Amino acid sequence: MDWQSLAYAVVQVAHNFGAAAVVGGAVFALWLAREREGRRKLAWLVLAGWVVQGASGASFGAVSFLYYGKFPDIAGVAVAALVVKIVCAAGGFVLAALYLRAGGRWTEARQEQAWRGEAALGATALTAAAFLRWFA
Numbered sequence: 330m331d332w333q334s335l336a337y338a339v340v341q342v343a344h345n346f347g348a349a350a351v352v353g354g355a356v357f358a359l360w361l362a363r364e365r366e367g368r369r370k371l372a373w374l375v376l377a378g379w380v381v382q383g384a385s386g387a388s389f390g391a392v393s394f395l396y397y398g399k400f401p402d403i404a405g406v407a408v409a410a411l412v413v414k415i416v417c418a419a420g421g422f423v424l425a426a427l428y429l430r431a432g433g434r435w436t437e438a439r440q441e442q443a444w445r446g447e448a449a450l451g452a453t454a455l456t457a458a459a460f461l462r463w464f465a
């Protein structure tokens with residue numbers, strides 16, 4: 330059994346489902362789930378998705394460190410793409426947490442803006458993932 334590949338694959342499963350949760354949750358809230366309770370459930374899903382992305386993203390680095398004793402040697406575009414993903418994950422998490430805490434008191438327009446923001450952060454991170462993958 331190739332334990333290193335297994336470890337990367339398990340982390341990738343979490344990372345892929347996390348990506349699906351943040352992007353899918355926001356898209357669903359914007360186009361299909363317009364009522365308050367449904368949107369709150371989606372906000373929890375999106376919040377959990379950002380946590381999973383942060384934890385599984387860090388786990389990629391941890392697996393590399395475990396097997397090679399160092400983090401992947403990346404530079405230039407790959408570093409920029411990684412920074413973009415981290416900023417998106419932090420911003421998306423804060424926005425979802427704010428929505429869950431105070432969104433009920435926001436105007437309809439402001440709630441809509443928050444979901445558009447979540448969708449944009451998810452799409453940006455997903456785009457950055459492609460650049461990290463091929464420039465790393």
Ligand code: HEM
Nearest residue numbers: 348382383386387389414415418451454455458461462465
């Ligand atoms: C703290 C945030 C994040 C970190 C540290 C992180 C880190 C990583 C790393 C190290 C990889 C493997 C790169 C490679 O294959 O060379 C990866 C892959 C990937 N990440 Fe992230 N990531 C983060 C957030 C996100 C977010 C928010 C999304 C999407 C919403 C995302 C989507 C993906 C996808 C789709 C891949 C697979 C790319 C491929 O193999 O084609 N990541 N990520």
